[in-house]
Amino acid sequence: MKFRTLLAASATVISLGFTASPAAAQATRTWVSGVGDDVNPCSRTAPCKTFAGAISKTAAGGEINCLDPGGFGAVTITKSLTISCPYTEGGALAGGNGITVNLPLTSDVVFIRGLDIFGVNPPSNGIRMIGVGTLHVEDSVIRRFNAASSAGISIAPTGTATVTITNTTVATNGNGATGGGVVIAPTGAGVVSVSIDDSRILGNANAGVIVSGASTVMITDSTVSHNPSFGIRTSTGSPTVRVGTTTITGNGTGVSVGAGTIESYCTNQLNGNSGDGAFFGACLPLK
Secondary structure: OOOHHHHHHHHHHHHHHHHHHHHOOOEEEEEEEOOOOOOOOOOOOEEEEOHHHHHOOEEEEEEEOOOOOOOOOEEEEOEEEEEEEOOOOOOEEEEEOOEEEEEEOOOOEEEEEEEEEEEEEOOOOOEEEEEEEEEEEEOOEEEEOOOOOOEEEEEEEOOOEEEEEOOOOEEEEOEEOOOOEEEOOOOOEEEEEEEOOOOEEEEOEEEEEEEEOOOOEEOOOOOEOOOEEEEEEOOOOOOOOEEEOOOEOOOEEEEEEOOOEEEEEOOOOEEOOOOEEOOOOOOOOOO
C-alpha cells in the first residue's frame, strides 16, 4: 500500500514537472551581454548574446536588459515587450532593419529604451513598425540608415497604431530624394497617431519628418534642422501635423504642406532655412 502511494506521488511530481516546462522556458526578465551566448537561458548569471536570442526566452510583456555595453544585433518583435538599456550602451548594428515591430493586436505595447541603432551596408530602416499596437521609443539614437528609401524610424501600420518618440536623436538617415528621418506612411486601412517630443531630427536626406496617409502627428519641444530637402513635410493623403515649441532651421525648406495640414501653436522658431515655407492657417489656440 505504501509502495503504491509513493509510486502515485512520484508520477504526479513527474507529470507536474513536464507540464511546467514550457512555462519555465520563458522569463519575465532576461539579459544580454557582449560575452553572453544564445544557448544560455538569458538569466543575469547566464546571459544571451543577442536580442534575437533573448526574445524567444522572454515572456510576452517581459523585458530584456543589457548587462554591459555591446552590439546585440537586429531583432523582430511580435509581442508586447520592453528592450531597455538606459544605463549602459545597448547597440544594434544592422544591415536591413535594425528593429522590426510587427504586433498582431491593438492592445500590444512595445518599449524601446536606451539603444544606439546604427545602419551598415546595406541598411533599410533603424526601427520599422508595421502591423498595429503601440510603440514607445525613448532615450535612443538612430543613425546612418542611408540607403535608397531608408528611414531612421519608418512607421507603416496596416491598422490602428500609436507611436511616441521621446528624447531621441534621429540623424543622417535617408538617401537623396527618398527616405528620411521619421517617415510616417500608414498602408491600406492603417491609421496612426504619433507624438515626437524632446527629440532631435538632424541631417536626414530628403526630409526630417515626412507624413502621409491617415496620420495625426504632434511635434513638441524638438529640433528639426539641417535636413537638406525638407524639415517637416506632408506628402499625400489627409495627414494632420501640429507643431509647438520646436526649432525648425537650417533645412532646405522648413515646412512644406503637400497634403493635409501642418499647423502651429505659434511658439515655434521657423527661420534660417533656405526657404522657411509656412504653416497652414492661423495659430492654434493655447489652452
